[in-house]
Amino acid sequence: MIETKTSQFAIDVLNGLKETPKRLPSKYFYDKKGDKLFQDIMKLDEYYLTRTEYSIFESNKQGILAAFSNGVNEFNLIEFGAGDGYKTKVLLRHFQEEGAHFTYMPIDISGNVLRILEEALKDEMPDLHVQPKQNDYFKALKDLQDSPNRNVVLFLGSNIGNFTGDQANKFLKELNDSLNPGDLLFIGFDLKKNPDVILAAYNDSKGVTKEFNMNLLDRINHELDGHFDRSKFLHKPIYNPMTGTTSSFLVSTEKQSVSVVDETFHFEAWEAIHMEISQKYDQPMIEQLAADSGFEIVGGFTDDKKYFLNSVWRK
Ligand code: AVJ
Secondary structure (H helix, E strand, O other), X not given: OOOOOOOHHHHHHHHXXXXXXXXOOHHHHOOHHHHHHHHHHHOOOOOHHHHHHHHHHHHHHHHHHHHHHOOOOEEEEEEEOOOXXXXXXXXXXXXXXXXXXXXXXXXXXXXXXXXXXXXXXXXXXXXXXXXXXXXXXXXXXXXXXXOOOEEEEEEOOOHHHHOXXXXXXXXXXXXXXXXXXXXXXXXXXXXXXXXXXXXXHOOOOOOHHXXXXXXXXXXXXXXXXXXXXXXXXXXXXXXXXXXXXXXXEEEEOOOEEEEEOOEEEEEOOOOEEEEEEEEOEOHHHHHHHHHHOOOEEEEEEEOOOOOXXXXXXXO
16 A cells, blocks of 8 residues: 555655654554564564563562552553553453452554454453553543543553653653553563673564564555665664663665655665664663652562563552
């Protein structure tokens, strides 16, 4: 399908390529092929994030339920960007076994993802109360401000890491505005660690992450009548231990012109396109983020190696 010049995807891609330095928004990685590639990334030996967060849930499911249900009879468990629910199911299963009163509300922009998840849950946990919401995250939350139950928002997988500091602040402030006092945010942070471990997660030996980045060029070619030749770009991730930012770039190996929709973009040899950031955090950064957005940190769960942290925030 060729989209029109006025689709949000077209606007964001054209604007990004006009900027200096050039950039492409990583949120567009996730088309059908991109979803599949991210599933593959999560299974890579080098990609420790998913496995680590899963193990945190396995080891702390009792403590996590205690944090969520503390002082209330019933809660809404709202997940931003639920995906296939692989990690969340550990919690859902445990909460059910413990007889907790809650409704699971996965939110996603993609109705497709939600339908697949709902079917799987019906099969695996027939007694679970599931209320999927196909909506913008904040619009879905606004409806829940009238709920008598505590809202507990899950924002897992270090998805916050794709935001710049300013974007994360804005997002968390808006989230805080959409909650009631006493509501909780359960948020996953990938922590600063040995830079070699971090870099390997974004520069895997099988080249799946490279494919994940290159796929956006293919998507632009298919959907926006683009003419990127991926053999003329290198995938280059870097990690800055000072700032905790992993950045990934596609670097043009030669001087070239690439047309997209009806515009032409010039690349100098070795000019880079900024593709994605994956922010790594330390304790002071997390405390700052919580304070700036009006939350109080009331708990946290980590793994033995302190690779990842699931932090519990209260409005
Ligand atoms: C989905 C944002 C958590 O940044 O680690 C994985 C996406 N990018 N490999 C991450 C991603 C390259 C991932 N998040």
